[in-house]
Amino acid sequence: MPLSTQSQSEDVQDVLVANLDNARSLSNILKAITCKDHAIFTATANGLKVTVEDCKCMQANAFIQADIFQEFTLKDDIVVFQINLTVLLDCLNIFGGTPAAGVSTALRMCYRGYGYPLTLFLEEGGVVTVCKINTSEPEEPIDFEFSSSNVTNKVILLSESLKEAFSELDLTSEVLEITMSPSQPYFRLSTFGNSGNAHYDYSKDSDMMELFQCNRTQTNRYKMSLLKPSTKALAISCKVSVRTDSRGVLSLQYLVRNDDGQICFVEYFCCPDEEVEEG
Amino acid sequence: MQCVVTGGNVKVLGKAVHSLSRIGDELYVEPQEEGLALRSVNSSRSAYASFLFAPLFFSRYSIPRGLNFRCKLAIKSVQTVFRSLATLEKTVEKCHIGLDEQKDRLTFTLHCKHGLLKTHNLSYQDSESLEAVFDKDSCANVFRAQPRVLVDTVVHFPTSLEEVTLTLSDERMWVRNHVEDEAERSKAVLTELCLAADEFDHFDIKLHNSITFCLKEFRGLLLFAESTGLPVTMYLDEPGSPVVLSVTDSVLEGNFVLATLSDDHYLRQSNRGADAEQTRPPDDFMNDDMDAYLIAMDSSVAPGPSTADPPSLAAFRKPPAPNYRTRTYSEEEEDGEEDPERPPDKKFRSLFFGSVLPPSPRRSSQPFTTQEVLASDSEEDEAEAD
Incomplete structure (x- = not known):
């Protein structure tokens, strides 16, 4: 294993070292949050959190727990850096995106600290590629102050049922309206496009609905352009939790199972577009 | 107007819409006593397609007596309703088509498995009856x-x-x-x-x-x-x-x-x-x-x-078609007035439509004598070019 024979002296200086047998586990989940180039990496003892933001109204987070990595070593309590996500994804797929069955790209990711590049060692079939990607000053991610105590409505659906709706969404509609209500229509997605409007109503008793906790009727509109990227996360997920808080901020949490059956999470936050008169 | 389609017939309806979309950009919907007519015509009016679904095709078909309603919709939006034909058969149990005249909307409601209800309220335009004359x-x-x-x-x-x-x-x-x-x-x-x-x-x-x-x-x-x-x-x-x-x-x-x-x-x-x-x-x-x-x-x-x-x-040269996009039925007759210097825009004869003709079906041959003249122009152009 070429990766394990890297000189130990280098490791000593690195504040973050993470090894992964299959780089696809990381690239797949990072793909699900690519909507802007710049991503903030935050490593803690729990694992890695990657954050992408758009228009100060939307934030996408990918969580990769520490135990998904074969090795995950941190010298500090918290390590934060910003990096170009598109470049990182290109590097992770440097041996080609879809390798033959049984062949996987191994990854060793090292970061020496503030001002240093992120170094990737990628190995496939005995060939090692070393990539160094410059890091930049991390921006402060937006805190949506979304706390579970403030959640008004929450539903958990099997992703399968939402995939159909999202693939059929009328993209001529500027907004996606989400209605959650303890009475009919329970959970509704609406679009208002050039040729008319469309509603997708999910019954609360559906076997696609794993959990239905709605306390109050809420209707909020979200910019289609901001929510559309979440389709990528939906596509690889098996369950999705849709929550709104009292201000109408939307949280979409996707449970993603990777190739090895391990579980990762992707979370989207989105601010409502405008006030909609209720009733 | 109430039409309910169930089971495999939903897919048949969807297929009809998709196949009409190969013809034109608009879908003409005309509920009649003898069934629901879906029609389309291409922009140069050289192709026309029509489906008539008899009342028995539907599990429920009722139109108010004397309803004289015709409309056209963007065919793309109707295609959206029947987007994926593969899942249509598996997931849709019932399709309901209704008319909301107050809001000028034609409503397609799909009752799907797992309690999912899809409602598409599509805006429409009133239209003349679209009917090609052919025998x-x-x-x-x-x-x-x-x-x-x-x-x-x-x-x-x-x-x-x-x-x-x-x-x-x-x-x-x-x-x-x-x-x-x-x-x-x-x-x-x-x-x-x-x-x-x-x-x-x-x-x-x-x-x-x-x-x-x-x-x-x-x-x-x-x-x-x-x-x-x-x-x-x-x-x-x-x-x-x-x-x-x-x-x-x-x-x-x-x-x-x-x-x-x-x-x-x-x-x-x-x-x-x-x-x-x-x-x-x-x-x-x-x-x-x-x-x-x-x-x-x-x-x-x-x-x-x-x-x-x-x-x-x-x-017969390739038609620079766009000219015909805005044409209406009656303009068909103006074809003869076209600039004689110009080669004809279309090589195919347009079909003649019922709205400007007496309803009796007859062969659409003689209105095209003017077209022949146009053809001869291009013939001469050809000869001169040679």
Whole structure:
């Protein structure tokens, strides 16, 4: 294993070292949050959190727990850096995106600290590629102050049922309206496009609905352009939790199972577009 | 207006919409006593398609007595309702079509598995009745084939190919790609298939001739016919008069009317006479003798029906179509006033629509005498260019 024979002296200086047998586990989940180039990496003892933001109204987070990595070593309590996500994804797929069955790209990711590049060692079939990607000053991610105590409505659906709706969404509609209500229509997605409007109503008793906790009727509109990227996360997920808080901020949490059956999470936050008169 | 479609019929309805989308950009919806009519016409009005779903097609069909409602919708938005035909069959249990006249919306409601309810409220425009005038019963040539036979035939032609030519004899039908002009002809790949009469369920040919029409719309109908397994009946007459493709079932009827390329009959009479009959080579295939067949294969270039292709066809240039986009029914008659300097915009004769005609069905041949003049202009242009 070429990766394990890297000189130990280098490791000593690195504040973050993470090894992964299959780089696809990381690239797949990072793909699900690519909507802007710049991503903030935050490593803690729990694992890695990657954050992408758009228009100060939307934030996408990918969580990769520490135990998904074969090795995950941190010298500090918290390590934060910003990096170009598109470049990182290109590097992770440097041996080609879809390798033959049984062949996987191994990854060793090292970061020496503030001002240093992120170094990737990628190995496939005995060939090692070393990539160094410059890091930049991390921006402060937006805190949506979304706390579970403030959640008004929450539903958990099997992703399968939402995939159909999202693939059929009328993209001529500027907004996606989400209605959650303890009475009919329970959970509704609406679009208002050039040729008319469309509603997708999910019954609360559906076997696609794993959990239905709605306390109050809420209707909020979200910019289609901001929510559309979440389709990528939906596509690889098996369950999705849709929550709104009292201000109408939307949280979409996707449970993603990777190739090895391990579980990762992707979370989207989105601010409502405008006030909609209720009733 | 209340229409409810259930089970497999939802997919049939969806397929009909998809196949109409191969014709035009708008879907004309007309609920009638005898069923729900869905129609479309292309921008140059050279192709028209119509489906009529009988009340029995629906599990419920009720329209208020004396309802005189017709509308047109953007076909794309209706396609969205029936977006994925594969899942339609699996997931949709019931489709309800209703009219909200207050809000000017046509509502499609799909009741899907797992309690999912999809509602599409589509805005519409009022429209005139859209009906092409054609009389398929008076067509000289009629044949009926299983959709598979025709699908397997057209599959050999590239999707970029615009027109095919059918040549009919008593015992055979040839299908070949239509090549615009002589210059192209020397470079182009010519593909020709021959189908024997016994490939067809019914084959009744009275007039031996070659008919050229657009492949795209033909494929549109085949899309529907193939998925429903309904045989396709084709009604053909002389070159220039429309060809009618039709699928029928006890609960539905679909008719596609396509303009055909005129062989410039009236003008060329002097030098060609009854060209189709004269230039047609004797049908080598007529004798069921194997030797004769082999000879025919050997020399297929010379005696094949390709030679029947009248050179005058070359005169019909590609249409710079957009002019016709905004045309309405009545403008059809203004065609004669076009700038005589300009070559004709379309090579296909438009179909004539019922809204400007008395409702009695009649053959749409004489309104096109003006078109002949246009054709002759381009003929002269050709000659001068040469």
